[in-house]
Each structure stands twice: as structure tokens, then as C-alpha cells.
Amino acid sequence: MNFNLENYSKKKNVELQLPAWAKSNTTRNLYKKALEMSEEIKQQMLIQKDMPLKARKIVLRTLAALCNVSPSLITSRRQPDLITFINTINAELEDQWNSVKNTRTTSGRKLTKTELKTQFDAMKLEIEYLKNLRIAEAFTLAIRENLAESRSALIIQIQTLEIEISELRDENLNLKKLNRQLLTALNK
Secondary structure, eight states: OOOOGGGTSOOOOOOOOOOTTOOSHHHHHHHHHHHHHHHHHHHHHHHOSOOOGGGGSOOHHHHHHHTTOOGGGSSTTTOHHHHHHHHHHHHHHHHHHHHHHHHSOOOSOOOOHHHHHHHHHHHHHHHHHHHHHHHHHHHHHHHHHHHHHHHHHHHHHHHHHHHHHHHHHHHHHHHHHHHHHHHHHHHO
């Protein structure tokens, strides 16, 4: 029989303290689910020997799917506090992964060719994933900047067209007046 102090300790009813920024039900649900995912990932880190990057951090799209909300809801523009909270959790999870990975004892033997190859392939996949992630971030940023530039250009174009429309209306009004005057002069 293994002695474990947790078997004899009384568990406290700890009520989850929600942060002040978790005002809406959706934000509260996302916050709670992020905490649950964090605990699940921590447990998996202790069990699994090798975990891919996606499995050892909270992925926003996965969090949105688990909470039955649109992934577009979880953005730094709409939920800045939640995003910083998740980034903090992800940093903690990465630190814990490094700690768990470093504490696992190795026998000191050299890895075989097949073990090295599988390790190399796993690292290659992780590098490819990180590259794709950076490319996606760069494209998203470029699209945002392009949209902002095109929006400001459209606003300027709309303003100039409105000025032109107003000038043409004035000119049309003047031509109508002139036309009436000429018609009255002709009728006399």
C-alpha cells in the first residue's frame, strides 16, 4: 500500500474566483474552459513522453469549438484580457513542459538510428507548424494593414465624390434657373 498524504487530507470547496474582466457569460465560459484545458494539458504532460506543440498549449480555435462559439470571438480586439490570460497560461504550460521534459531521466545511452529519425521527424513537423503559424500571423497582419489603408483611401474617395456631387447639384440648379429664365424670355 502506497502512502499518499492526499488520501487523508480534506478537500476544500474552493469556489472559482472570476476575474473582473469576465463580465459576459461567454467570457466566463471561455475562462473556465481555458482553466480546465490547462489542467488537462498539465495531466497529459505528466503521462505522455512526447507531446506535439498543439497538444501542450491552449489553441484558441479548439477553445472556441469546445465552448460552441465562433473562433472570431476570441481575438485580441474583442477579448484582449482573455487573450493575455491564455498567453500567460500557455507560457506557464511551456515552462512546465520544459521542466517535465528535463526531469525525465535518460539512461545515458545514445539513441538508435530509428529513434533519432522519429525525433527528427517530430521536430521537423513542429518547425513546419511554427513556420505556418508565423506565416499566418504575417498574412493576417498584412491583410489588416491593407484593409485599413484601403478603408482610408475609400473614405477620401467618398468625400471627394460627395463634394463633386454637391457641386454638380448646384450647377444643375443654376442651369434649371437659367433654363426657366430663357423660357420665360422666349414666351414674352
